[in-house]
Amino acid sequence: MKHVAIIGYGAIARYVMTAIAERDTVALCGIIGRAGRLEDARACAPGAIAIADSVGDLPQRPDLVLDCAGHAGLREHGPDILAAGIDLYSVSAGALADADLYRDLSDAARRGRTALRIVSGAIGGLDILSAARQGGLTRVIYRGRKPPESWRGTPAEERIDLDAQSEAQVHFRGTARQAAALYPKNANVTASIALAGIGFDETEVELISDPACRENRHELAVEGAFGSFAIQISGRAMPDNPKSSALTAMSMVDTLARLEDAIRIA
Template sequence: MRLAVIGHGTIARYAMERLKERGHRIVALVLRPERIAETRACGPDGPVLVSSAGDLPDGIDHVIDCAGHAGLAAHGPAVLAAGHDLTTVSAGALADPALHDALAGAAQAGGARLCIASGAVGALDCLRAARVGGLRAVRYVGRKPPRGWIGSPAEHMLDLDGMHGPALTHFTGTARQAALVYPKNANVAAAVALSGLGFDATEVALVADPQVSRNVHEIHVEGEFGTFEFRIEGTALPDNPRSSALAAMSVVSALERHDAPIVF
């Protein structure tokens, strides 16, 4: 496939390398104007660098967004309206009703589809199946080492550098509230919400826990099917301790499922 990628951060670079290994071609990058100059400084070879979806070259088969909520908001509607299918890891951005409607409208207008990669969590296929029979409760708990919350609102509530005692919950609320207040930390909560009861009925707790060394994601579900609990302890990408390795892998997986003749 001929691919375009929005962003050039850790997750984007990982996904690009894995996709190239699988025979796909990265033909364009969509970057902020100041990032274009920096990226060009890394060498003249490689994909075309553009600052807007309107400047993408012809013949793009699929666009991948790895630029966070801001990147999806800035470029997603134009990409979809131009008829390009788009995969994103920024599930949390859809908590904004205006952006959700803009993306949906653009996809319909362009005859394209927006695919949400599963990101740093699993069991979403089970959750989607359980939704068919009826769900009573879905709760997501995100647990990180204290320093994993640096740069989020948690650092205004807790002494993240000095925490050595018990785990402390610094947020409880809905998935919509979590995604809007913690835009860099709540994509998993949003993916759980989109797969289950929705943003306003999914319960979320975010925890700073000195006893864990990895990011821990837990899903607790009750419904007509029965109950299930899922827990994953995720490792980070080597180049960035804040970027989930599984989130980057899910981008590649989502693209390959989208293009596969048999999907499971």
């Protein structure tokens, strides 16, 4: 039996909690919430699960921690968890665009002899991308297309009129590092691609608001010594959070499931 703690209590965290409750090889031993907002976390916690604002304050030491809270959660708790000798799985790839945080997490993992694992999230093809990197990559471009409501509360509002759109509009062109910094709740996919492939500063990104879109569409095109490939994924958002992909939550559950497998796809 593995004992698992979760950082966060939003839509993705609640989905993962439900999945853990249905398994007999994994048990939820705690939720790590934001200091000053632990009552919000308690309202989402199943049963009498422990709530704390740090991994060290949980009554039971977890075997591993799942970060479902976003960039702030990884930044606040990640280094302490890794340094304490606990492996960490995260959906917050975009936070690693911050070079200082990347260094802090790497140093903490070395001290704790642990690892930070980024789950695949809303995008596929990362295994092919990572393998192709070994032969050399020449171009990696990601295009993210979402309905206007998914871009509310982001810099897209400053560049286009989301209420008056009649056709698709590109509101961002740049690097994965820039996209992850400007769109922390929308562009984790860009960071996952950068980490698996050619890096934050070489990965090209376009973000598009499209009123004809009913689902979040991810397009990845890659060229290199291996040849080329392109994939497109149309994913549905979480019912209670249009900025979060349902596939992101599913990928975290799948990560847990694969920990149990004696034979698995590497």
